[in-house]
Amino acid sequence: xxxxxxxxxxxxxPVPSLPTAPAVRDRRRTLVRALLLALVVxxxxxxxxxxxxxxxxxxxxxxPAAPTAPxxxxxxxxxxxxxxxxxxxxxxxxxxxxxxxxxxxPSLILLTTSFTKILVVxxxxxxxxxxxxxxxNQVLAGLALFLSLFVMAPVVSGVNDAGVQPYLxxxxxxxxxxxxxxxxxxxxxxxxxxxQDIALLTRAADRPNPETPADVPFTVLAPAFLLSELRAAFxxxxxxxxxxxxxxxVVSSALxxxxxxxxxxxxxxxxxxxxxxxxxxxxxxxxxxxxxxxTGGG
Numbered sequence: 005x006x007x008x009x010x011x012x013x014x015x016x017x018p019v020p021s022l023p024t025a026p027a028v029r030d031r032r033r034t035l036v037r038a039l040l041l042a043l044v045v046x047x048x049x050x051x052x053x054x055x056x057x058x059x060x061x062x063x064x065x066x067x068p069a070a071p072t073a074p075x076x077x078x079x080x081x082x083x084x085x086x087x088x089x090x091x092x093x094x095x096x097x098x099x100x101x102x103x104x105x106x107x108x109x110p111s112l113i114l115l116t117t118s119f120t121k122i123l124v125v126x127x128x129x130x131x132x133x134x135x136x137x138x139x140x141n142q143v144l145a146g147l148a149l150f151l152s153l154f155v156m157a158p159v160v161s162g163v164n165d166a167g168v169q170p171y172l173x174x175x176x177x178x179x180x181x182x183x184x185x186x187x188x189x190x191x192x193x194x195x196x197x198x199x200q201d202i203a204l205l206t207r208a209a210d211r212p213n214p215e216t217p218a219d220v221p222f223t224v225l226a227p228a229f230l231l232s233e234l235r236a237a238f239x240x241x242x243x244x245x246x247x248x249x250x251x252x253x254v255v256s257s258a259l260x261x262x263x264x265x266x267x268x269x270x271x272x273x274x275x276x277x278x279x280x281x282x283x284x285x286x287x288x289x290x291x292x293x294x295x296x297x298x299t300g301g302g
Contacts (some may be wrong), residue, residue: 098172115226116189118155121233122294123148128241129290132248133281134274151291155298162188186222193229194220196298201228201235240293248277 105112113119126144130136139147153160167185170176176184194217205224206213214220255273259265280286 113149113152115230116193117152118233118294118298119148119152120230121237121297122151122155124234124237125240125244125290125294128237129244129286132241132245133277134248134270151294155295156192159188159192190218190222190225193225196236197225197229197232198235201231204228204231236297240290240297244290247280248273251276251280 123144126148130139130144163185166187167176167181167183170184171178171181202220202224203213205228206220209224211221211224252269252273255276256269259267259269259272
């Protein structure tokens with residue numbers, strides 16, 4: 005009996021040999037040398053860039069500006085440029101004049117126009133009717149303002165043509181424009197001012213008597229004109245009051261005759277006053293009288 009042959013053992017796999025200690029030390033030394041060399045090269049590059057950057061960025065020094073010569077001091081005079089191009093007033097002067105006119109407009113309306121007289125007459129008419137709050141003060145002031153514009157329209161047009169437009173065109177100076185523009189206004193005021201009022205204020209101001217109307221100063225003419233306007237307004241108010249006063253007397257006598265003394269007479273007379281005022285077209289008569297007192301020359 006034969007025995008099976010035994011298999012031959014497989015060849016053993018070779019095991020890699022481990023590096024020896026000297027080889028490991030040599031590799032470490034080589035790696036350290038390479039790192040040190042890289043650090044040295046990087047440091048040299050950084051130093052070169054730091055030294056080269058200012059040389060590229062720096063520019064040449066800017067020469068200093070030449071000193072300006074000092075101006076000679078003035079002699080204490082202040083010059084204001086009033087006129088603009090071609091002798092026309094500058095824009096700032098026009099704005100200043102506009103603001104000034106707006107600020108003094110109420111005084112000009114009261115002292116130099118027909119507003120005061122018309123407002124006083126309308127207020128007296130309301131009181132004569134016995135109406136304390138109807139029409140309101142705003143309505144009376146608005147009606148007086150528009151009637152004044154209607155009456156003063158020719159005067160305003162004359163002032164604009166004589167003084168304002170020539171000054172804006174540059175053909176007149178400011179002083180010449182004021183003198184030319186006040187001529188139409190003075191003519192209007194003189195035509196509606198009594199000589200007695202002018203003489204009164206002239207004596208009150210201790211001034212010499214003016215030889216001609218053109219010699220009357222504006223400081224005397226304005227209050228004299230206002231006094232004349234108030235006098236004329238009171239005369240018209242008296243004429244308006246008389247018929248309503250008659251109605252009050254008749255109603256009071258009738259109530260006393262009937263023994264109704266506890267009943268206020270104004271409550272009974274007010275409807276009759278309103279009826280009479282409407283029947284005779286009272287507002288139309290008053291407005292016609294007011295406008296006619298100016299257009300008729302007195």
